[in-house]
Amino acid sequence: MTESYDIVIVGAGPVGLMLSACLLRLGPYNIKHIDQRPGPTEIGRADGIQARTLDVLQNLGLKRAIMSYNPGRIYEVAFWDASKDGTGIRRTGTSRSYPEYIDTRYPFSTIIHQGRIEKIFLDDLKDRRLEIERSWTIAGFRKDPCGEQSDHPLVVDLVSVDGRESSTVRTKYLFGADGARSRVRDLLRVPMLSKDPTMHVWSVIDGVVKSDFPDIQMKTTVRSSKGSAMIIPQGNNRVRIYVQVFPKNGQEPVAFATVPKIQQAANDILAPYKVEWEAVDWHSAYRIGQGFASRYSLDERVFIGGDACHTHSPKAGQGMNYGFLDAHNLAWKLHLVEAGFLRRSILKTYEEERKRAAAKLIEFDATYANLFSSSRPAGENNVAPSSEFVQVFKQNSLLTSGYGVEYPANSLTWPSTTSSTSTTALLPGHSFPTATVTRVIDANPVYLEQEIPFNGSYRIYIFAGKPVLTLKTIFDLAEHLQSKGSIFRRYQRKDIDTSYEGRHNPHSPFFTFSLVFHAPRSNIEIQECLPDYFACYRYHLYADDRELSQRGEAAEENAHVKMGFDVEKGGIVVVRPDGYVGCILELIDGRASALALDRYFEAIVPGSEHDAVAARL
Numbered sequence: 112m113t114e115s116y117d118i119v120i121v122g123a124g125p126v127g128l129m130l131s132a133c134l135l136r137l138g139p140y141n142i143k144h145i146d147q148r149p150g151p152t153e154i155g156r157a158d159g160i161q162a163r164t165l166d167v168l169q170n171l172g173l174k175r176a177i178m179s180y181n182p183g184r185i186y187e188v189a190f191w192d193a194s195k196d197g198t199g200i201r202r203t204g205t206s207r208s209y210p211e212y213i214d215t216r217y218p219f220s221t222i223i224h225q226g227r228i229e230k231i232f233l234d235d236l237k238d239r240r241l242e243i244e245r246s247w248t249i250a251g252f253r254k255d256p257c258g259e260q261s262d263h264p265l266v267v268d269l270v271s272v273d274g275r276e277s278s279t280v281r282t283k284y285l286f287g288a289d290g291a292r293s294r295v296r297d298l299l300r301v302p303m304l305s306k307d308p309t310m311h312v313w314s315v316i317d318g319v320v321k322s323d324f325p326d327i328q329m330k331t332t333v334r335s336s337k338g339s340a341m342i343i344p345q346g347n348n349r350v351r352i353y354v355q356v357f358p359k360n361g362q363e364p365v366a367f368a369t370v371p372k373i374q375q376a377a378n379d380i381l382a383p384y385k386v387e388w389e390a391v392d393w394h395s396a397y398r399i400g401q402g403f404a405s406r407y408s409l410d411e412r413v414f415i416g417g418d419a420c421h422t423h424s425p426k427a428g429q430g431m432n433y434g435f436l437d438a439h440n441l442a443w444k445l446h447l448v449e450a451g452f453l454r455r456s457i458l459k460t461y462e463e464e465r466k467r468a469a470a471k472l473i474e475f476d477a478t479y480a481n482l483f484s485s486s487r488p489a490g491e492n493n494v495a496p497s498s499e500f501v502q503v504f505k506q507n508s509l510l511t512s513g514y515g516v517e518y519p520a521n522s523l524t525w526p527s528t529t530s531s532t533s534t535t536a537l538l539p540g541h542s543f544p545t546a547t548v549t550r551v552i553d554a555n556p557v558y559l560e561q562e563i564p565f566n567g568s569y570r571i572y573i574f575a576g577k578p579v580l581t582l583k584t585i586f587d588l589a590e591h592l593q594s595k596g597s598i599f600r601r602y603q604r605k606d607i608d609t610s611y612e613g614r615h616n617p618h619s620p621f622f623t624f625s626l627v628f629h630a631p632r633s634n635i636e637i638q639e640c641l642p643d644y645f646a647c648y649r650y651h652l653y654a655d656d657r658e659l660s661q662r663g664e665a666a667e668e669n670a671h672v673k674m675g676f677d678v679e680k681g682g683i684v685v686v687r688p689d690g691y692v693g694c695i696l697e698l699i700d701g702r703a704s705a706l707a708l709d710r711y712f713e714a715i716v717p718g719s720e721h722d723a724v725a726a727r728l
């Protein structure tokens with residue numbers, strides 16, 4: 112019998128690795144993961160992890176491995192332009208990487224090269240017993256839903272790169288994470304839509320430098336009369352410099368941009384300052400071309416993600432970041448469909464959500480890259496005025512931080528009907544805001560948004576106001592969540608798991624509850640405030656009491672207020688397993704809140720339609 116898999120992943124760059132890493136946290140998935148290269152990236156390529164991505168990696172338990180490399184951290188950006196007297200360059204301003212209004216725990220970009228990122232993922236996958244099968248590629252695939260294994264409707268032909276071996280496997284899903292020249296995308300006959308046909312050529316060099324340039328350890332953009340450059344401090348005394356180059360027509364960028372040429376161009380642009388290279392780790396050159404795939408999926412069985420779907424300029428530092436979020440978005444949906452908790456049609460939202468996010472990014476990137484690049488060789492510079500460039504940079508920092516992603520209203524994201532939309536913090540389709548609260552069971556201050564690891568379950572946060580005022584409401588809610596006909600009862604396992612290991616999901620792997628009372632921690636008694644149903648979530652019971660320090664001074668933001676909830680009455684937030692807000696509901700007496708929760712989930716769980724699968728509880 113043909114070997115069968117849950118998923119075949121083609122490409123073990125950051126995006127393919129992310130999908131495997133996510134899926135193996137969600138279930139014992141049988142994954143065949145191939146790559147055509149004999150080994151992973153050693154060094155170079157992507158080197159910037161944006162703040163939202165770091166949140167996601169933390170939720171996967173991978174942040175510690177990243178930070179163990181002591182990566183560079185970019186808190187501020189410096190802008191340099193040609194000096195008016197024509198004698199060189201001068202600093203025209205600085206800006207924070209992420210302005211204050213961006214709600215993040217990490218107000219910096221983390222700089223670590225792609226070789227290290229791939230290694231972190233490969234080590235993680237090895238611990239989970241997945242090895243990448245290297246020097247293999249995909250030859251073709253077809254749908255054969257009627258064969259002997261109809262639950263694995265795809266037949267995929269694989270071939271070794273040297274052509275000596277071949278193999279045919281069956282799978283439920285196929286994911287193409289095979290980069291900008293994706294073979295899977297070609298097999299799907301999906302064209303790339305080009306956003307901007309102007310092709311600027313840039314070179315990049317990484318290494319150790321000795322320089323009198325004052326901002327050599329800062330992220331710096333330089334637009335001089337000799338051309339444009341960007342400096343990225345990589346930490347541990349290493350620096351990356353991007354310089355625009357001008358190969359002759361038909362000349363390949365990599366052949367043109369030799370190390371001495373890149374070094375000379377950098378010195379010309381930074382003059383009168385000098386840069387000497389003590390070591391060169393890596394160099395390359397590339398054309399900037401923005402584009403995105405017209406489709407991301409075939410019949411919700413074959414998907415593409417990362418550079419296979421969208422390409423942009425490396426200088427905005429977004430390709431890998433957006434690709435990671437593609438894989439993260441797809442992983443939990445595949446999992447919940449396979450587990451029988453979501454209807455299959457939900458998989459359509461992968462393309463709907465991620466294509467829209469990529470389109471917005473590409474729009475920004477085309478403007479940014481064009482303003483930064485000059486269309487003529489050094490000496491005849493025609494770059495845009497500094498103020499316009501800096502303005503575009505600043506206006507788009509929400510987008511580049513990753514927090515600007517906004518999913519459209521669909522079956523997973525409901526427009527809000529409560530008054531809390533008047534705040535900017537909590538919005539449907541946006542990532543759940545940060546909130547520091549005190550965990551009741553051990554009095555530890557914790558990051559609420561990180562308390563549930565990426566485990567595939569929906570996170571339902573009940574901001575429960577003042578316990579004396581909402582006691583009846585909370586007991587009513589618990590009663591109705593367990594009533595006949597409730598979705599929550601339907602998906603509840605028979606034996607409730609009250610163990611420490613089961614603390615996130617005592618009732619079901621589909622959902623988890625967290626309760627946050629607006630009261631001092633010492634006033635919250637589990638036996639008094641919580642009905643038995645919610646007492647199972649005692650590890651996820653919190654006090655929103657951090658607004659006053661022990662000395663009575665304002666310390667942290669009140670979580671209820673930040674979410675836009677009344678501190679007495681509270682409210683409910685349904686957060687998807689990837690940390691995006693699905694809907695915001697009122698917390699009210701009687702059945703209403705439980706019914707509203709039911710309505711949200713009723714629209715996405717399998718109904719009586721043909722795609723219903725018995726939930727594996």
Ligand SMILES: Cc1cc2nc3c(=O)[nH]c(=O)nc-3n(C[C@H](O)[C@H](O)[C@H](O)COP(=O)(O)OP(=O)(O)OC[C@H]3O[C@@H](n4cnc5c(N)ncnc54)[C@H](O)[C@@H]3O)c2cc1C
Nearest residue numbers: 122124126147157158159290417418425428429430431432
């Ligand atoms: C100089 C430079 C700097 C960059 N800086 C940043 C940055 O700071 N931040 C950022 O987010 N992004 C950055 N990027 C972009 C980033 O590198 C890419 O967006 C990212 O690598 C995309 O990941 P991916 O997994 O989709 O594709 P890739 O990294 O291209 O990986 C694709 C994988 O698929 C394999 N493959 C290809 N075809 C096949 C096939 N037919 N069969 C089997 N395997 C196949 C390849 O061997 C490769 O391992 C930069 C890129 C460059 C060039």
